[in-house]
Amino acid sequence: MANEKWSTKEKSVRRRKIGGLLMFSKDYAEDIESGKKKTTIRLGILTPSRRKVTIMSGGKVIGKAVIESVEYTKVKNLTDKDAKLDGFKSREALISALRKHYPGIDKEDWVTIIRFSLEKDENKTGSDSADPVSLARLGLAFNVFNNALERRILAALVSGKSTIETAKEFGVGEDKIMDILRKVKSELRKKGVLRQ
Structure with a gap:
């Protein structure tokens, strides 16, 4: 952690609501479906507007999920446990992914950790059960x-x-x-x- 390079410019906190869709890169589809990825960490302070959401990855619907919890922390306070719940092997791998998704992210930036559980789809059709x-x-x-x-x-x-x-x-x-x-x-x- 001591030799990490970070930007030093002052930033305002991004605040926004998220609706009924949680969108992911296609790289995460398999980890979401397998249950390895149980959280998503997003830049800023995000407030979900509903508890049930539709999960999409790579432009395709993965399924429905229930938001179990929402937590706010600064990047510098992220842990290996946070990384593992997000499907990464280590905090360093998580930070690397966050930098890829959010160029210029800083250790003082606020992030939202959204913990979700994918609902089991008995017939695995995805779309037939769509409400x-x-x-x-x-x-x-x-x-x-x-x-x-x-x-x-x-x-x-x-x-x-x-x-x-x-x-x-x-x-x-x-x-x-x-x-x-x-x-x-x-x-x-x-x-x-x-x-x-």
Whole structure:
């Protein structure tokens, strides 16, 4: 730790909320699926807006996860235990990865340690068990809607409205909402976001 090189410039703390998606580099997919990677360490102070999230790696959905805990610390206080929970062999390997993802990161920077557990998917299909909110969120993220009405319907679902409430709000039948979700799922599969 004594011979580590760090930037000495003063920085402000990044603060932001994270939504229902946790995105990872494709390099981490296997470690997430195997359970080796149980945390993610992100630069700044991040506040999750929900407890259940969709995990994506390399542009593909890995599955659903539950955020178990959120902890804030400075880079200089990260430990070998933190590194191992994040899927790394040592603190040094973790710091190296953080520098790759966040060039200019400093030992005085705040980071958020998000501990999560991947939910077990009994049939391992990934997409077949996707709920309307997750499909709508992914549909918006990947622009797989055909028009402004479909975009507004997906946004209503993401806001927490049920398919029935959304159908009533837009004056359409619930079958129309389900058709839109089926099209979204199909397009996401074509793009490789959801598994076949």
